[in-house]
Amino acid sequence: MFIARIRIMLKPTVRDAQGATVEKALKNLGYEEVSDLRIGRQIVVKLDGQQEQEVRRRVEEMCQKLLANPVIEDYEVEITVAEPTSPSSASRPADEG
Amino acid sequence: MKRFGVVIFPGSNCDADVYHAVRDLVGAPVDYIWHEQRDLAGVDCVILPGGFSYGDYLRAGAIARFSPVMEAVAEHARKGGLVLGICNGFQILLEAGLLPGAMLRNSHQRFACKYVHVRVENARTIFTRAARPGAVWRIPIAHGEGNYFASPETISQLERNGQIVLRYCDARGDATPEANPNGSVGNIAGICNEEGNILGMMPHPERCCDPILGSSDGRLIFESILGAPVGAAGVG
Numbered sequence: 001m002f003i004a005r006i007r008i009m010l011k012p013t014v015r016d017a018q019g020a021t022v023e024k025a026l027k028n029l030g031y032e033e034v035s036d037l038r039i040g041r042q043i044v045v046k047l048d049g050q051q052e053q054e055v056r057r058r059v060e061e062m063c064q065k066l067l068a069n070p071v072i073e074d075y076e077v078e079i080t081v082a083e084p085t086s087p088s089s090a091s092r093p094a095d096e097g
Numbered sequence: 098m099k100r101f102g103v104v105i106f107p108g109s110n111c112d113a114d115v116y117h118a119v120r121d122l123v124g125a126p127v128d129y130i131w132h133e134q135r136d137l138a139g140v141d142c143v144i145l146p147g148g149f150s151y152g153d154y155l156r157a158g159a160i161a162r163f164s165p166v167m168e169a170v171a172e173h174a175r176k177g178g179l180v181l182g183i184c185n186g187f188q189i190l191l192e193a194g195l196l197p198g199a200m201l202r203n204s205h206q207r208f209a210c211k212y213v214h215v216r217v218e219n220a221r222t223i224f225t226r227a228a229r230p231g232a233v234w235r236i237p238i239a240h241g242e243g244n245y246f247a248s249p250e251t252i253s254q255l256e257r258n259g260q261i262v263l264r265y266c267d268a269r270g271d272a273t274p275e276a277n278p279n280g281s282v283g284n285i286a287g288i289c290n291e292e293g294n295i296l297g298m299m300p301h302p303e304r305c306c307d308p309i310l311g312s313s314d315g316r317l318i319f320e321s322i323l324g325a326p327v328g329a330a331g332v333g
Contacts, residue, residue: 010201014246017204017280066163069156069192071199072246 001082002047004059008068008075009040043067052079099179099323101127102140104170104186106161111147111183111303118303119144123319132164142179142322143170145186147239147301157200157242158188167193179223179322180295184240187287187297196290196297197255198247204280208241212311213278215286215300216266219259222289224296227321233270234263234314236300238278243299245281245288255288263287263298 010016016038023037049055059077068075101119105112112129119127130137137143150161161167167189174180174195182190190196203209212235220230228234247255255261263286267276272284279299287298302315 013248014201015204015280017244018202018206021206066159067155069159069199071191071248072201 002049002052002055003080003082004043004045004047004055005078005080006043006045006059006063006067006075007040007078008043008063008073009038010072011074014072040073046082052081055079098125099141100139101125101142101144101322102130102137103127103144103146104130104132104166105146106132106148106150106164106185106189108150108152108161109146109148109185111185111301114301115144115146115183115303118306118315119319122306123316123323125319125323130166132161132166135165135169137166137169137173137178142181143173145170145180145182145189146303147184147186150185150189153185153242156192158185158190158192161185161189162193171195174290174295177292177294181224181318181322182295182297183301183303184238184243184299187299188242190295190297195295196288197251198245198288200242201244201246201280202242203240203244203278208239209243209278210237210239211278212237213286213300214266214268214270214276215263216270216272217262218264219262219289221259222262222293222296222321224289224318224321225262227317231270232317233266233268234317235305235312236302236314237304237311238300240279240299243279243281245285245299247282252282255285258291260288260291261285262289262296263300 019038026034047055063075103112103115119125188200215234217228217232220228264272265277265284265286266272277284289296302318305312305315
């Protein structure tokens with residue numbers, strides 16, 4: 001089991017009006033030191049697979065097909081192995097088969 | 098007489114207005130097409146209506162573009178059939194790659210719901226031939242993501258090919274920055290593909306086909322499709 005963490009941002013050549021608005025809001029709160037604030041999205045998804053390379057290839061396909069719009073967005077993919085879930089420490093009732 | 102089909106996606110909400118405008122105000126035959134249909138039942142013009150298909154989740158139109166009906170729409174377009182995308186319909190056509198470019202959130206970060214003016218840049222398309230070139234229409238918009246974007250190369254191509262069909266303008270017909278309700282590049286409000294059989298527009302023609310609603314300029318789109326000659330509606 002793998003976990004893919006995908007970060008999607010507007011391309012640097014696209015004006016981020018939402019980012020500019022939030023930057024202004026921060027400055028209004030007194031954080032004069034901020035600049036070039038841009039907002040994107042993160043998608044986290046579990047994938048059933050054996051090989052990281054194949055998983056990565058499939059995730060890249062997903063990004064190109066659906067998750068990101070290549071006209072206006074860039075994306076970055078990070079793949080990690082999912083932590084195995086720890087077995088339950090609760091004991092089963094004695095009479096359960 | 099040409100037949101229309103209005104696609105309904107989960108979340109579409111302007112389908113009934115389009116249906117009513119076409120059937121009752123313009124007087125043309127029209128059917129609904131559910132997004133899971135793989136066959137357009139022989140309609141001449143498919144309309145993708147406005148709304149919030151799939152809640153605008155991920156990106157407006159990003160999921161609707163994969164609805165089963167879209168394969169039939171693409172095939173219909175490939176064969177020269179007419180496709181009209183209104184608002185969310187335009188967004189779906191962009192995501193599907195049937196029209197070039199993409200939509201961004203309105204530059205002022207607000208949902209804009211008001212009457213605007215657009216200028217007919219290309220009155221030779223099937224969708225605008227009932228208008229005079231340069232005609233100024235009064236037509237409402239209602240969108241949060243109408244900020245049309247395309248690379249400079251794409252924009253040059255659109256300009257060269259006459260693919261920019263409608264541009265936001267003021268009442269006098271000047272395409273000023275003040276007349277731009279969402280920050281779209283070049284005040285672009287509507288574009289067509291190279292072949293001219295697919296039109297995407299952000300404003301809502303189906304909301305202004307009746308003088309009681311404040312404008313009848315929207316009729317010109319539907320009358321153009323039906324083959325009305327220039328000046329048929331007496332306006333524009």
